[in-house]
Amino acid sequence: MLYRIAEAVDWHRAQQTGFFASADLAAEGFIHSSEQHQILETARRYYAGRAALVLLEWDxxxxxxxxxxxxxEWVASRNEAFAHVFGPVPLAAVRRTWPFGADAAGAFHLPPELAEE
Incomplete structure (x- = not known):
């Protein structure tokens, strides 16, 4: 499974169009996504202080x-490879979704279902 931290507005649009797309697809030609072990560091680096987020699980x-x-593809700033998705993601590929945000101290946590896996 792959994971994407998404803006709620992009997820809402996906439910209307049948495909998830985001600004990075338009700007860079692909959608950034993560393996499960990369989610929390991605959230800490790029989503600190942001609300109205959704964690998407893609098959x-x-x-x-x-x-x-x-x-x-190798991302030198993170010193590891990340999955880049080259096109809109059909809703049929989305397996689970969770509201996603930081706690009162600003830390992100995996949804309980993922933390147990």
Whole structure:
């Protein structure tokens, strides 16, 4: 599974259009996504102080079946590879969603279902 921290407005738009797309797809040609172990550091670095977030879980096999290419590309600033999704994500590939935000101290936590896996 792949994960995307998304703005609630982008998730709402996806529910209207049937596909998730975000500003990074338009600007960079791909949607940034993470493996489960990368979620919290991504949240800390790029989403601190932001509200109205949603964590999306994408099925990589469903993306492939829909013809959406996923490539893991090295990100030097993080010293690891990240999954880049080269196209809008069909809602059929979205397996689970969770409201996502920091606690009162500003720390992010995985949803209980993911923390247990």
């Amino acid at each position: 990589e096999a469903a993306l492939a079946a829909a013809g959406v290419r996923v490539a893991r």
